[in-house]
Amino acid sequence: MTVLRCTAKLLKRLKQPAKPPEPAPEANPLGEWYADIEVWRRQPFVVLLNAATGALLVLPGNAANLRVLHERALLQFAAIAEHHGLRGPGVDAELHGFDAGFAFAATRDRSLLSSLNQRKFAFWLALEHGDRSLPEVAAQEWDGLFKHAALGRNARHNMEYHRPLDLLRQHLLPAAQMLPFDRAAPPASH
Numbered sequence: 001m002t003v004l005r006c007t008a009k010l011l012k013r014l015k016q017p018a019k020p021p022e023p024a025p026e027a028n029p030l031g032e033w034y035a036d037i038e039v040w041r042r043q044p045f046v047v048l049l050n051a052a053t054g055a056l057l058v059l060p061g062n063a064a065n066l067r068v069l070h071e072r073a074l075l076q077f078a079a080i081a082e083h084h085g086l087r088g089p090g091v092d093a094e095l096h097g098f099d100a101g102f103a104f105a106a107t108r109d110r111s112l113l114s115s116l117n118q119r120k121f122a123f124w125l126a127l128e129h130g131d132r133s134l135p136e137v138a139a140q141e142w143d144g145l146f147k148h149a150a151l152g153r154n155a156r157h158n159m160e161y162h163r164p165l166d167l168l169r170q171h172l173l174p175a176a177q178m179l180p181f182d183r184a185a186p187p188a189s190h
Contacts, residue, residue: 014066038061053164
């Protein structure tokens with residue numbers, strides 16, 4: 001089961017208590033997702049932001065889609081992961097977390113809420129000035145930048161920002177096996 005930390009507005013739409021009980025720790029590899037609902041041209045959509053990686057999902061937010069939000073999240077995550085070449089047991093485990101449904105909780109990290117609001121604004125712009133679907137806009141954000149105090153500095157680029165796609169690879173893909181390099185010349189074969 002995946003923990004979905006929702007804003008009060010989204011909790012109300014999902015018919016959840018304003019202060020739901022704190023859920024048990026999540027078992028999915030990426031941990032908690034933060035979510036909010038927004039309206040663009042009278043069409044509601046839900047933005048999900050992963051707390052550990054900055055990965056983003058954008059889903060239709062009408063009543064019918066809210067009832068199957070976990071299924072929509074599973075499908076979009078699978079499609080975007082496949083688009084970016086992410087496959088393996090870690091990705092499967094995250095998909096199983098979505099498949100098991102959401103445990104709803106209230107938001108608690110103001111920094112992540114700020115990142116979520118920035119992403120919503122970026123979506124408004126992308127939808128207003130482009131002819132792209134919600135999944136296409138979400139997939140583009142995986143190549144963007146994400147900053148959170150818990151991540152520290154990006155040693156590779158010496159900055160506070162990280163690429164969500166790099167963080168997803170770290171969390172979901174197994175580390176490469178290091179093979180020893182034998183400097184001795186191979187025996188000659190005749």
